[in-house]
Amino acid sequence: MPTPDVAQARGCVLCGGPLGEAVFQNVRDRLGISDRLWTFRRCRECGSAVLDPMPSQEELLTAYPDSYSFGQAPRTHPMHHLLHMLEAHLFYAPLYRHSVRQVQRVTGLRRGRLLDVGGGTGYRTVFFQRAGFDCVVLEPDERALRVAQEQFGLKTVSGLLETAELPAGTFDVLTFFAVIEHMPAPLETLKIALRLLRPGGWIVAMVPILAGWQAKLGLRWHQVREAPRHVFLPTVEGMSRLLTAAGFEFRTWEGGNPLDEAGILALSLLPASASAIACAEKRWTLRFGYRLVGAGMTLAALPAAYLAYRLGRSSIGVFFAQKSAQSEGNGSIQRTR
Numbered sequence: 001m002p003t004p005d006v007a008q009a010r011g012c013v014l015c016g017g018p019l020g021e022a023v024f025q026n027v028r029d030r031l032g033i034s035d036r037l038w039t040f041r042r043c044r045e046c047g048s049a050v051l052d053p054m055p056s057q058e059e060l061l062t063a064y065p066d067s068y069s070f071g072q073a074p075r076t077h078p079m080h081h082l083l084h085m086l087e088a089h090l091f092y093a094p095l096y097r098h099s100v101r102q103v104q105r106v107t108g109l110r111r112g113r114l115l116d117v118g119g120g121t122g123y124r125t126v127f128f129q130r131a132g133f134d135c136v137v138l139e140p141d142e143r144a145l146r147v148a149q150e151q152f153g154l155k156t157v158s159g160l161l162e163t164a165e166l167p168a169g170t171f172d173v174l175t176f177f178a179v180i181e182h183m184p185a186p187l188e189t190l191k192i193a194l195r196l197l198r199p200g201g202w203i204v205a206m207v208p209i210l211a212g213w214q215a216k217l218g219l220r221w222h223q224v225r226e227a228p229r230h231v232f233l234p235t236v237e238g239m240s241r242l243l244t245a246a247g248f249e250f251r252t253w254e255g256g257n258p259l260d261e262a263g264i265l266a267l268s269l270l271p272a273s274a275s276a277i278a279c280a281e282k283r284w285t286l287r288f289g290y291r292l293v294g295a296g297m298t299l300a301a302l303p304a305a306y307l308a309y310r311l312g313r314s315s316i317g318v319f320f321a322q323k324s325a326q327s328e329g330n331g332s333i334q335r336t337r
């Protein structure tokens with residue numbers, strides 16, 4: 001079967017299929033940065049929802065707030081520090097430890113060179129580093145990279161996969177946590193990712209899943225209102241086709257952590273509890289109040305999120321694929337026996 005050059009095609013950026021009916025219409029950016037109304041259309045082949053039209057390069061570059069990663073929020077009030085500490089320990093640390101265990105369990109790797117693509121401030125990356133991986137954070141946001149260097153002592157590379165000069169065939173794992181759904185030409189980007197891996201190396205991609213239980217929230221679903229930063233919301237079929245078209249051998253996928261799911265549900269029901277919005281509030285009482293209610297909602301949603309996870313209806317998926325162990329060329333290192 002010929003591989004569709006989806007970057008050139010109008011249509012589904014995951015599989016190259018034609019786009020059909022609108023799944024989500026009149027979508028407003030939850031952060032209010034983009035003032036346009038966006039439409040996601042369903043791919044007739046893989047069922048994924050794709051923005052139509054795609055945002056322009058200019059719209060994508062200007063669609064991000066000053067602090068998009070956890071850890072970049074301002075900490076000018078003692079309350080910020082307390083909130084930040086509580087969130088880091090009670091929410092993010094368990095999530096990130098789970099990520100490390102999941103990657104170790106599925107790939108069987110305990111150490112190796114890991115490139116965290118779009119790794120932001122390195123909050124998640126540092127858990128991989130502590131577990132024994134030799135990590136590099138790749139990220140276009142210079143301020144986020146400073147946090148990764150100064151706070152966590154991580155190695156960093158500034159830029160995108162398309163522009164960064166990284167040695168081919170040298171990484172054991174490339175991770176994309178909540179990154180691929182931001183890419184307007186994911187096939188081209190993943191082909192570059194393939195070149196950077198050693199033969200047998202792994203790609204790990206965490207993305208929102210359209211067929212999950214939370215997609216039923218429609219326009220209230222947080223992942224939808226991340227348009228135009230989210231340019232598509234994939235199905236499992238869409239992700240598997242994308243990874244295969246990029247040259248990977250698709251291995252498996254698992255649901256995301258129920259705590260993450262519950263947090264997304266809280267953001268869907270109370271968008272103001274998101275750090276990017278709450279931290280912009282002038283009064284710290286409001287800022288604190290929103291976040292506290294958000295945390296309470298996250299805890300309340302945990303049982304439902306856990307049930308969805310057990311039933312295989314997760315709305316976050318973690319995908320695992322491998323570069324063929326036989327692949328050579330592209331500057332790959334020849335392994336000696």
Ligand SMILES: [Zn+2]
Binds near residue numbers: 012016017043044047
């Ligand atoms: Zn498709």
